Amino acid sequence: MPQKRTAFFISDRTGITAEMLGHSLITQFEMVDFSEVTMPFIDSVEKAEAAVAKINARGASDGARPLIFSSLVNPDVSAVVARANALFLDCFETYIRPMEKELAVSASHAVGRSHSAQNFENYHHRIEAVNYSLGHDDGASTRELKEADVILVGVSRCGKTPTCLYLAMQFGIRAANYPLIPEDFANRQLPGQVKNLRDRLYGLTIKPERLQQIRNERRPNSTYATLSNCEFEVREAEAMMRRENIPFLDATSKSVEELATTIVHEGKLVRRIY
Amino acid sequence: MPQKRTAFFISDRTGITAEMLGHSLITQFEMVDFSEVTMPFIDSVEKAEAAVAKINARGASDGARPLIFSSLVNPDVSAVVARANALFLDCFETYIRPMEKELAVSASHAVGRSHSAQNFENYHHRIEAVNYSLGHDDGASTRELKEADVILVGVSRCGKTPTCLYLAMQFGIRAANYPLIPEDFANRQLPGQVKNLRDRLYGLTIKPERLQQIRNERRPNSTYATLSNCEFEVREAEAMMRRENIPFLDATSKSVEELATTIVHEGKLVRRIY
Numbered sequence: 001m002p003q004k005r006t007a008f009f010i011s012d013r014t015g016i017t018a019e020m021l022g023h024s025l026i027t028q029f030e031m032v033d034f035s036e037v038t039m040p041f042i043d044s045v046e047k048a049e050a051a052v053a054k055i056n057a058r059g060a061s062d063g064a065r066p067l068i069f070s071s072l073v074n075p076d077v078s079a080v081v082a083r084a085n086a087l088f089l090d091c092f093e094t095y096i097r098p099m100e101k102e103l104a105v106s107a108s109h110a111v112g113r114s115h116s117a118q119n120f121e122n123y124h125h126r127i128e129a130v131n132y133s134l135g136h137d138d139g140a141s142t143r144e145l146k147e148a149d150v151i152l153v154g155v156s157r158c159g160k161t162p163t164c165l166y167l168a169m170q171f172g173i174r175a176a177n178y179p180l181i182p183e184d185f186a187n188r189q190l191p192g193q194v195k196n197l198r199d200r201l202y203g204l205t206i207k208p209e210r211l212q213q214i215r216n217e218r219r220p221n222s223t224y225a226t227l228s229n230c231e232f233e234v235r236e237a238e239a240m241m242r243r244e245n246i247p248f249l250d251a252t253s254k255s256v257e258e259l260a261t262t263i264v265h266e267g268k269l270v271r272r273i274y
Numbered sequence: 275m276p277q278k279r280t281a282f283f284i285s286d287r288t289g290i291t292a293e294m295l296g297h298s299l300i301t302q303f304e305m306v307d308f309s310e311v312t313m314p315f316i317d318s319v320e321k322a323e324a325a326v327a328k329i330n331a332r333g334a335s336d337g338a339r340p341l342i343f344s345s346l347v348n349p350d351v352s353a354v355v356a357r358a359n360a361l362f363l364d365c366f367e368t369y370i371r372p373m374e375k376e377l378a379v380s381a382s383h384a385v386g387r388s389h390s391a392q393n394f395e396n397y398h399h400r401i402e403a404v405n406y407s408l409g410h411d412d413g414a415s416t417r418e419l420k421e422a423d424v425i426l427v428g429v430s431r432c433g434k435t436p437t438c439l440y441l442a443m444q445f446g447i448r449a450a451n452y453p454l455i456p457e458d459f460a461n462r463q464l465p466g467q468v469k470n471l472r473d474r475l476y477g478l479t480i481k482p483e484r485l486q487q488i489r490n491e492r493r494p495n496s497t498y499a500t501l502s503n504c505e506f507e508v509r510e511a512e513a514m515m516r517r518e519n520i521p522f523l524d525a526t527s528k529s530v531e532e533l534a535t536t537i538v539h540e541g542k543l544v545r546r547i548y
Contacts (some may be wrong), residue, residue, distance in 0.1 A: 005377070014535040016444070017294045023548050024291050024345070027371050028381040036548055067376065071298070087376040090367050095299050095343075102341065102361040103279070107302040123529060130436050134408075145524050162404050165439055167391075169530075170290070255397060256443075261288040261314050274297050274310055 002033040006058045006066040008053060010081060012073050012111040015040040018091055022069030036123060042072065048080035055084045073111045122172070125272040129168035129175070136176030137161055139193070148176040149269055151194055153241070154204035155180055155233045156224075157214050159251040159259065163204065165262040172272030173264070185236035190244055202263050203241040203248025208234045210252050276307045280332045280340040284325060284355060286385040289314040292365055296343030316346065317385060322354035328446050329358045348386045396446065399546040401443035403449070410450035411435055413467070422450040423543055425468055428478035429507045430498075431488050433525040433533065437478065440534040446546030447538065452461055459510035464518060476537050477515040477522025482508045484526050504544070 007026050009019040015038045037058075059066045059236040066086040072078040073092055082088045083176050096107045108215045135141050136148065138161070145151060150173060152160040160177035167175040178194050194201060215225035223229055241248045247266060251259055264271060277291040281300050283293040289312045300308045311332075313325050333340045340360040346352040347366055356362045370381045372516060408424065412435070424441065426434040426449060435441050435450035441449040452468050468475060489499035497503055515522045521540065525533055538545060 004275060014531045016535065017298050018533055019548070021295055021345075021369075022290045025366070025373065027381065028347075028370065029373065029377055029379060030382060031379055032377055038539075040539055065376065067373065071295075073302075087372060089294060089372065092299070093363075094368060095363050096297075096302065098361060099299065099303065099341065100365065102339065103277070103303055103306055106305060108304060109302065124529065127433075127436055134411075137408075159401075161408070162401055162443075165404060166443065168450070169436075169440065169443060199404055200500070206395060255288075256400065257288045257290055265312075265314055272491065274294070 002031055003064060004033045004035075004062050005064055006035045006037060006055075006062055008051075008055055008058075008066055008068045008086070009070045009071075010037060010039045010042055010068055011041045012077065013071075014042065015071070016261065018069045021091055022067075022089075025069070026067070026104040033223050038183040042077060042081070043074065045076055045080055048077045052081060055081075055086055059085055073109055075109065094119045097131035109199050120170045122273040126169060129172045129272065131163065132174040133164045133168040133176065137164065139178045139191075145176055145178075145193060145197060147174060148197070148200055149174045150176075150202050150263060150267060151197060151200050152177040152204055152263075153180055153190075153201050153237075153246065154248070155211065155237045155253075156204070157211060157218065158204045158206040160204055160254070160257050163251070163259045163263070166256045167263065170257075170260060170273075171264055171269070173269055177242075180233075180234065180240065182236075185233070185240065188240075190240070197248070198244065201244075201246045203237070203246045203265055204251045204259070205234060205241070205248050208249065276305055277338060278307045278309075278336050279338055280309045280311060280329075280336055282311050282313060282325075282329055282332075282340055282342045282360070283345075284313045284316055285343055285345045285404075286317045286351065287314065287345075289345070292343045292345040295339075295365055296363075297364055299343070300341075310401050314378065316351060317348065319350055321378070322346075322351045324357060326358040329355075329360055335360055347383055349383065350443070368405060372398040396547040399446035400443060403446045403546065404439065407438045407442040407450065411438065413452045413465075419450055419452075419467060421448060422471070422474055423448045423535060424476050424541060425471060426451040426452075426478055426537075427454055427464075427468065427475050427511075427520065428522070429480070429485065429504075429511045431457050431485060431492065432478045432480040433527070433530070434478055436530050437525070437533045437537070440530045441537065441543075444531075444534060444547075445538055445543070454507075454511045454514065456507065456510075459514065462514075464514070472518065472520070474522045475518075476541055477520045478525045478533070479508060479515070479522050481526040486523055 009015050009022050011018050021039050068086045068088045071091045164175035164177050167173040201224050211230040212227045283289050283296050285292050293312050342360045342362045345365045430453050438449035438451050441447040485504040486501045
């Protein structure tokens with residue numbers, strides 16, 4: 001039986017950073033059966049003490065010390081959590097010290113930088129980009145396609161929409177998408193609406209077997225979802241993207257994060273938020 | 275003049291973890307003028323050498339050593355990058371060693387865990403949740419509201435849509451949203467479609483001044499966007515949420531991450547992905 005452990009992600013704020021870092025670290029130990037618990041908004045000594053009680057109780061019931069990934073900024077709160085009966089891994093102080101030395105200045109140790117002016121601007125960019133991407137999903141509106149930072153093209157259900165939303169949400173990029181459909185293949189040319197925006201096009205493709213599976217969940221037993229139709233559409237779409245010199249990625253075994261990051265990186269897109 | 279530095283976020287994969295951690299750390303040094311550069315997919319010694327050349331060139335032009343936040347998993351690649359003329363901060367090895375000691379097993383040091391079965395499942399949950407949230411935006415479809423994990427309610431343009439999409443994208447939660455409109459206030463009751471789903475409702479509110487600003491960008495000089503109308507709608511919506519015992523948050527000065535995390539945490543929602 002694999003050993004059972006609990007990983008706690010604990011933060012003064014949302015805990016998303018501690019969670020992402022901690023989660024990627026524990027996936028390096030596949031032989032351990034991990035449970036994951038996020039404790040956000042631990043911003044007082046009282047809350048820290050309550051958290052420690054929970055962590056210690058969990059360790060007792062697991063029969064093994066929990067792991068704590070902490071991005072706590074407040075040193076008083078952090079000191080309380082560090083006393084839990086657990087392996088305490090500090091994702092903040094570990095780096096702040098060498099950074100202070102390198103930069104020859106002191107860190108502010110301020111929680112909640114998200115309310116600063118820069119983050120207000122980030123918020124605005126993100127909302128604008130999300131609204132833009134929602135309004136330009138699946139060719140829904142072609143009016144302002146010229147304002148897109150990138151336009152994803154590909155067959156229906158190949159993953160364009162979630163990739164666009166991730167680009168908008170994570171990077172503040174205005175990502176539209178436009179489907180390639182059998183009519184375009186018959187015409188052997190790009191849809192008129194995107195033909196003159198070729199430098200902004202980025203393609204997605206997918207393995208026909210996977211596409212069939214996805215389409216079949218949406219419209220069971222339709223012609224649209226047959227393997228032969230999926231094979232045809234994917235073959236034609238890839239041929240068109242090659243002919244038109246549109247760079248494209250295979251979405252079959254890539255996560256949305258990987259697709260979006262690759263498009264930003266290879267397309268040299270300028271992100272609006274960090 | 276503030277000192278100028280460049281922070282590099284470098285990774286075998288997307289770099290999103292190194293970027294989030296590094297970005298939150300550098301915001302602790304507001305007196306330093308940081309540029310941020312992400313270098314994803316550095317998965318070979320050759321790419322690492324090219325990255326080091328760029329980092330060193332940047333340090334020379336800045337006139338100060340860059341900072342490197344690395345989540346490189348491959349020790350050979352990492353060793354190359356560590357030799358750059360920069361402060362090298364290792365977001366992987368720093369934790370792997372104490373974790374190995376605590377767990378009494380060795381880490382796999384495998385890159386690209388995202389292709390494992392768990393991550394395929396995550397992908398599926400995320401896409402399902404995003405599709406669900408898109409299909410149930412702004413009361414677009416009430417057919418399957420019963421399948422929602424949470425239904426956000428609030429006045430038009432208070433931030434429901436981006437919060438829903440973040441819930442879907444980050445946590446795999448099926449988040450629908452339903453607007454509260456003047457008709458509901460006149461009836462003094464919740465819209466019929468959500469009345470019987472009260473335990474799944476979560477409210478958002480916003481300061482009338484901020485709402486006016488947002489609405490005015492959308493529909494300049496409309497009655498909809500006047501301050502008096504915004505004040506009326508917000509007052510009525512808050513009164514209704516109090517009357518109906520619907521928990522609610524003020525979105526005015528919170529980031530989308532904070533809103534989403536708070537809703538998951540306080541609403542005790544079960545996330546489907548990590």
